[in-house]
Amino acid sequence: xxxxxxxxxxxxxxxxxxxxxxxxxxxxxxxxxxxxxxxxxxxxxxxxxxxxxxxxxxxxxxxxxxxxxxxxxxxxxxxxxxxxxxxxxxxxxxxxxxxxxxxxxxxxxxxxxxxxxxxxxxxxxxxxxxxxxxxxxxxxxxxxxxxxxxxxxxxxxxxxxxxxxxxxxxxxxxxxxxxxxxxxxxxxxxxxxxxxxxxxxxxxxxxxxxxxxxxxxxxxxxxxxxxxxxxxxxxxxxxxxxxxxxxxxxxxxxxxxxxxxxxxxxxxxxxxxxxxxxxxxxxxxxxxxxxxxxxxxxxxxxxxxxxxxxxxxxxxxxxxxxxxxxxxxxxxxxxxxxxxxxxxxxxxxxxxxxxxxxxxxxxxxxxxxxxxxxxxxxxxxxxxxx
Numbered sequence: 492x493x494x495x496x497x498x499x500x501x502x503x504x505x506x507x508x509x510x511x512x513x514x515x516x517x518x519x520x521x522x523x524x525x526x527x528x529x530x531x532x533x534x535x536x537x538x539x540x541x542x543x544x545x546x547x548x549x550x551x552x553x554x555x556x557x558x559x560x561x562x563x564x565x566x567x568x569x570x571x572x573x574x575x576x577x578x579x580x581x582x583x584x585x586x587x588x589x590x591x592x593x594x595x596x597x598x599x600x601x602x603x604x605x606x607x608x609x610x611x612x613x614x615x616x617x618x619x620x621x622x623x624x625x626x627x628x629x630x631x632x633x634x635x636x637x638x639x640x641x642x643x644x645x646x647x648x649x650x651x652x653x654x655x656x657x658x659x660x661x662x663x664x665x666x667x668x669x670x671x672x673x674x675x676x677x678x679x680x681x682x683x684x685x686x687x688x689x690x691x692x693x694x695x696x697x698x699x700x701x702x703x704x705x706x707x708x709x710x711x712x713x714x715x716x717x718x719x720x721x722x723x724x725x726x727x728x729x730x731x732x733x734x735x736x737x738x739x740x741x742x743x744x745x746x747x748x749x750x751x752x753x754x755x756x757x758x759x760x761x762x763x764x765x766x767x768x769x770x771x772x773x774x775x776x777x778x779x780x781x782x783x784x785x786x787x788x789x790x791x792x793x794x795x796x797x798x799x800x801x802x803x804x805x806x807x808x809x810x811x812x813x814x815x816x817x818x819x820x821x822x823x824x825x826x827x828x829x830x831x832x833x834x835x836x837x838x839x840x841x842x843x844x845x846x847x848x849x850x851x852x853x854x855x856x857x858x859x860x861x862x863x864x865x866x867x868x869x870x871x872x873x874x875x876x877x
Contacts, residue, residue, distance in 0.1 A: 582630030666854025677865020
């Protein structure tokens with residue numbers, strides 16, 4: 492694997508980590524950040540009964556769990572059908588790593604100073620609810636078939652953003668908690684893609700695939716067992732050799748078996764006469780009755796990509812990445828612009844006022860921007876994998 496192909500994804504991981512550090516400093520260590528977070532949470536609680544019916548609020552309590560279960564089932568189905576075991580293992584490692592990072596930051600590393608301006612003093616940064624759901628959605632993107640990655644990425648970042656917003660609406664977390672959790676998941680998703688690319692590069696060497704190794708071991712075991720049986724029989728008629736080896740020993744001059752046939756190429760499997768010419772599958776190039784059938788057979792151990800026939804979005808080096816760069820930039824600009832505008836206002840933002848609603852909208856836009864940035868980072872480095 493080229494060094495450049497590793498450095499650039501690691502730079503993406505570092506960029507996402509820097510974003511988490513900036514978000515933690517602003518929301519935890521500054522009075523302005525704590526004030527904006529608390530105002531957004533208070534406004535979200537005030538809007539619950541004013542703008543949303545009770546059935547929506549009841550469904551919002553369980554929507555993150557339902558999304559996680561549905562994504563996990565779909566990921567399992569895709570893994571079994573496409574046999575993408577390496578991305579599945581990388582996704583499992585990503586789930587464990589991201590959730591451990593979230594809990595370690597929340598309970599061990601980060602401390603929230605009490606400035607006397609927040610109703611809830613204890614630290615909830617980053618969000619564990621958002622991390623749990625977002626990691627399963629990223630794992631679903633890792634095991635998705637190549638021709639479905641664009642749609643999976645689009646729906647994944649939208650569902651992750653909605654899940655983060657619902658944690659604020661339900662009063663579980665502040666907006667910065669959900670945004671930081673999505674950035675952490677994105678960083679671990681890129682690390683999972685790096686692991687997949689390293690493993691694919693290692694297995695792409697000749698004879699490195701597990702099936703090739705297993706096949707060679709079986710061939711050696713069969714040859715050793717046959718030699719042992721020959722030694723035990725010592726020429727008796729009790730041992731019956733395989734049909735192919737028997738014909739090669741006792742019929743060395745038969746065309747198509749041990750000698751070159753009319754084609755004169757010297758390969759016993761290329762003869763146009765004899766038992767070896769009875770099937771088209773014995774030769775890599777055959778004179779088939781139809782021109783489209785004259786195709787080379789793949790070598791032993793090579794598995795063709797079952798999705799190579801799809802040329803739609805999500806496959807190949809030139810495939811578009813979802814979400815688009817413009818979407819990420821637009822969400823970031825709107826979120827930062829609203830937050831700065833509210834922070835510069837002379838009067839404090841109170842729930843029910845224009846400033847309060849602008850604060851919670853800025854928080855929701857920040858969550859959506861974090862989800863879009865994370866999913867784009869993962870999809871960008873994932874599109875080169877088949």
